[in-house]
Amino acid sequence: MSAPIASDPARVVDAAALRADFPILDQSVNGESLVYLDSGATSQKPQVVLDTEIDFLTRANSAVHRGAHTLAAEATELFEDARETVAGFVGAEPENLVWASGATLALNLVAYAIDNATAGRGAPASARFALRAGDEIVVTEAEHHANLIPWQELAARTGAVLRHIPVRDDGTLDMDAAAALIGERTKVVAFTHVSNVLGIVNPVADLVALARAVGALTVMDACQSVPHLAVDLPALGVDLAAFSGHKMLGPYGVGGLYGRTEVLEALPPFLTGGSMVTTVTLDEAGFLPAPQKFEAGTQPVSQAIALAAAARYLDGIGTDAVHAHEREIGRRLLTGLDAIDGVRVLGDPGADVDRVGLASFDVAGVHAHDVGQFLDARGIAVRVGHHCAKPLHARFGLTASVRASASVFTTDDDIDRFLDAVAGVRSYFGAEGATA
Numbered sequence: 273m274s275a276p277i278a279s280d281p282a283r284v285v286d287a288a289a290l291r292a293d294f295p296i297l298d299q300s301v302n303g304e305s306l307v308y309l310d311s312g313a314t315s316q317k318p319q320v321v322l323d324t325e326i327d328f329l330t331r332a333n334s335a336v337h338r339g340a341h342t343l344a345a346e347a348t349e350l351f352e353d354a355r356e357t358v359a360g361f362v363g364a365e366p367e368n369l370v371w372a373s374g375a376t377l378a379l380n381l382v383a384y385a386i387d388n389a390t391a392g393r394g395a396p397a398s399a400r401f402a403l404r405a406g407d408e409i410v411v412t413e414a415e416h417h418a419n420l421i422p423w424q425e426l427a428a429r430t431g432a433v434l435r436h437i438p439v440r441d442d443g444t445l446d447m448d449a450a451a452a453l454i455g456e457r458t459k460v461v462a463f464t465h466v467s468n469v470l471g472i473v474n475p476v477a478d479l480v481a482l483a484r485a486v487g488a489l490t491v492m493d494a495c496q497s498v499p500h501l502a503v504d505l506p507a508l509g510v511d512l513a514a515f516s517g518h519k520m521l522g523p524y525g526v527g528g529l530y531g532r533t534e535v536l537e538a539l540p541p542f543l544t545g546g547s548m549v550t551t552v553t554l555d556e557a558g559f560l561p562a563p564q565k566f567e568a569g570t571q572p573v574s575q576a577i578a579l580a581a582a583a584r585y586l587d588g589i590g591t592d593a594v595h596a597h598e599r600e601i602g603r604r605l606l607t608g609l610d611a612i613d614g615v616r617v618l619g620d621p622g623a624d625v626d627r628v629g630l631a632s633f634d635v636a637g638v639h640a641h642d643v644g645q646f647l648d649a650r651g652i653a654v655r656v657g658h659h660c661a662k663p664l665h666a667r668f669g670l671t672a673s674v675r676a677s678a679s680v681f682t683t684d685d686d687i688d689r690f691l692d693a694v695a696g697v698r699s700y701f702g703a704e705g706a707t708a
């Protein structure tokens with residue numbers, strides 16, 4: 273058994289009560305009640321989100337922005353209301369929110385739009401995004417592949433140079449290196465708000481200040497922040513930010529790209545086709561203003577409407593309360609993991625940084641996949657592997673780790689069951705002699 277960890281009596285979220293809203297949690301897995309610690313990969317959905325999507329599909333399903341009939345008008349209204357709700361959830365106006373199928377598409381959209389600007393496409397204002405050989409794109413060593421590979425590809429296509437801000441041993445970004453790296457050649461600074469491996473909240477204001485000082489565009493991956501803390505994208509000052517519906521208690525197939533007005537106005541579109549045009553001849557087309565300019569083809573309508581229900585659900589709890597709860601859960605997780613022999617948490621579990629409820633770790637002498645199966649046999653769901661962050665794992669000398677990630681419904685009991693199970697891993701696999 274791991275040592276008991278004290279709870280914070282000032283807890284504001286009653287996670288145990290919230291569990292009743294998530295029907296999937298009420299089941300046994302391998303004979304044990306489910307402990308779901310994989311919300312960083314995809315979140316579970318409260319009943320209200322499931323009901324909202326089914327209700328739309330059974331009662332009002334119709335094509336939006338076309339059609340003169342009553343259902344089409346209702347669907348359009350619900351869809352645009354959803355945009356307002358989800359935009360408001362991140363502090364933005366509806367015209368600053370572009371729907372995407374997820375964060376991966378949103379980030380690729382930005383990289384391909386810059387590529388189009390480089391090729392001379394778009395309005396005259398698009399030229400400000402054009403990259404020239406030798407220009408620099410700065411990322412961090414902590415990026416998810418979704419906010420790394422699109423920039424690698426863009427660099428390869430344009431002749432720009434990709435550089436990275438290193439991660440320190442404690443898991444924080446080396447901001448001295450960032451200050452030295454971001455300079456006159458820097459045209460794009462792309463970084464994650466919260467690492468999906470370390471759970472650390474990065475210093476966005478400092479990164480934005482460095483980028484602004486040299487006129488570089490900032491692109492933030494907000495996948496692991498928007499579901500877990502109060503995020504006001506305009507106040508953070510980023511130019512563009514991507515987030516994912518399925519990680520914030522919403523459905524699959526929908527996500528958001530936030531952009532500052534002048535940036536969205538000037539960026540050329542990436543995907544083209546129906547629903548984003550003003551005029552079309554056989555030779556050329558004119559484009560609607562943002563956000564429609566970036567929304568070619570049929571959009572994820574039922575998913576967007578259900579995502580708005582997820583945003584309202586999180587708002588109802590209070591995003592500050594969600595963060596306070598998950599920070600406390602994260603503290604319990606890190607304290608407990610750090611106390612188990614042979615367990616090495618990636619980054620310094622004691623570092624004085626803001627976090628969400630997420631930690632990745634290595635168990636000496638036991639492969640991450642074996643740890644995952646051992647936990648699964650006890651009804652505990654975690655993520656194993658590189659979590660789409662291979663460079664960050666390489667930086668910590670690993671190819672894989674185990675990740676536990678929390679949500680609003682995660683209780684102290686969940687964490688304690690998980691910690692007790694992890695404490696038994698090395699003896700089960702006969703790896704007590706191995707060192708981390």
Ligand code: PLP
Pocket residue numbers: 312313373374375376377416418419464466467468493495496515516517527660
């Ligand atoms: N960025 C981060 C930090 C993530 O954790 C993920 C999901 O794993 C993504 C991007 C990709 O998001 P999506 O599944 O919406 O494409």
